[in-house]
Amino acid sequence: MIRGKIIKGIGGFYYVKTLKGIYECKARGLFRNTAESPIVGDNCILEETEQMRGYIVEILPRKNLFLRPPVANVDKAFIVFSINDPDIDLSLLDKMIVQSYYYDTKPIVLINKSELNRQWADKLILDYRKSDIEAYAISVYEDSDLTFIYDKFKGYTSALMGPSGVGKSTLLNQFVDNKLQTGEISEKTKRGKHTTRHVELLILDNETFVFDTPGYSSLELEFIDDAEELKYYYPDFYNLSENCKFNNCLHDREPNCAVKMAVEQEKIAKWRYENYKNYLEAIRNKRRY
Numbered sequence: 240m241i242r243g244k245i246i247k248g249i250g251g252f253y254y255v256k257t258l259k260g261i262y263e264c265k266a267r268g269l270f271r272n273t274a275e276s277p278i279v280g281d282n283c284i285l286e287e288t289e290q291m292r293g294y295i296v297e298i299l300p301r302k303n304l305f306l307r308p309p310v311a312n313v314d315k316a317f318i319v320f321s322i323n324d325p326d327i328d329l330s331l332l333d334k335m336i337v338q339s340y341y342y343d344t345k346p347i348v349l350i351n352k353s354e355l356n357r358q359w360a361d362k363l364i365l366d367y368r369k370s371d372i373e374a375y376a377i378s379v380y381e382d383s384d385l386t387f388i389y390d391k392f393k394g395y396t397s398a399l400m401g402p403s404g405v406g407k408s409t410l411l412n413q414f415v416d417n418k419l420q421t422g423e424i425s426e427k428t429k430r431g432k433h434t435t436r437h438v439e440l441l442i443l444d445n446e447t448f449v450f451d452t453p454g455y456s457s458l459e460l461e462f463i464d465d466a467e468e469l470k471y472y473y474p475d476f477y478n479l480s481e482n483c484k485f486n487n488c489l490h491d492r493e494p495n496c497a498v499k500m501a502v503e504q505e506k507i508a509k510w511r512y513e514n515y516k517n518y519l520e521a522i523r524n525k526r527r528y
Contacts, residue, residue: 241293244448245281246440253277253295255285256442262287266295278304279438280311280396280450303342306462308438308452310398315345315391319401319410321352322360322376328402329363333514334458335400336372340472341462344398347391348374351406354381366508370475379406379413389414389443396440396448403454411451415441466522473515475507491519 243257255262264285266277277283277295284297302312316339320327327350339346348367353360353376360376367374377385388410391397399407441449463469467489470476476490476498484495490512501507 240296241285241287242299243283243285244440245277245279245283245295246442246448247437248277248279249437255283255293255295257285260291262291262293264293264295270295278309278311279440280313280448282312303344305338305342305398307338307455307458308398308400308450310438310440310450310452312396313342313344313398313450314395315347315397317347317349317388317391317397317399319349319351319399319405319407321355321405322350322363323355324352325402325404327363328456329510330514330517331402331456331458333511334460334518337460337469337472337518338458338462340474346372348372349388349410350374350376351379351410354378366511370473370507370511377410379409385410385413392443392447392449394446396450398450398452400452401454402456405454407454408451411441411449414443414449460518460522461525463522466519469515469519469522476515489519491516 241257241259241262243255243262245253246256246261247254251265253264253266255264262285270276275298277298281301282299283295284299285293286296287293304311305313316335318332318335318339320332332348336346336348348364350360350363357376364374364376377388379385392414399411401407438450438452441451443449467487470480470490479497479501480488480490482497483490483493485493488496490496490498498507498512502509502512
């Protein structure tokens with residue numbers, strides 16, 4: 240039996256990095272009888288059947304499992320959006336931050352193509368930093384040195400998440416030897432062409448891995464069952480909640496709410512608070528049906 244990490248899965252085959260090299264594997268039939276399937280990022284046990292080929296026989300316990308993109312054992316989520324071309328979707332971006340906190344993963348916001356609207360990019364970065372979210376305005380096409388991002392990758396398993404065409408693969412090209420295919424924005428839809436078509440775990444060194452994931456333009460918070468849960472995935476809101484009048488304050492319609500007061504005082508960006516209220520209502524409506 241050999242221990243390894245799944246770095247890619249295509250057409251029923253899984254490619255597993257081990258100390259002996261990369262094995263091409265299939266999953267044993269036993270997985271058909273369980274709700275569990277191998278996912279890129281999984282640590283696993285494989286049984287060798289022939290040279291550098293085998294079967295995955297066991298999935299080891301996971302730290303977390305993202306549903307979108309489908310990746311496992313993520314330490315840091317680098318959430319990449321462009322300020323323009325395609326235009327930034329702040330609602331989707333905030334949903335990805337909520338998802339990261341839900342899965343106990345540190346979110347780091349990268350607003351790319353910042354040269355297209357530097358003033359707005361800098362304003363958004365300031366808004367996120369007010370909420371204690373690590374955030375940077377970058378330009379993978381103009382900045383000569385983005386090694387600080389590589390330094391944040393070191394020693395962790397990270398995932399690059401965001402829509403198509405925002406520069407995820409271009410950013411990774413600065414740090415990996417095998418250049419990734421990159422695409423231009425579709426002129427018709429103003430969305431990125433889906434250059435990355437499957438999830439792949441790239442190996443930067445023996446202790447550093449980065450998921451390159453396909454872009455997507457929507458995300459539902461279906462993993463949150465109750466509206467009361469949402470506030471826990473806004474750490475800045477949660478830290479202020481002890482100053483609210485009511486212990487179970489949802490920071491919505493309640494009087495004497497410390498979060499609403501912070502919004503009025505511009506300590507929390509109003510647009511982030513409006514996103515929170517929209518998500519809250521969506522979760523409430525889901526519960527009604």
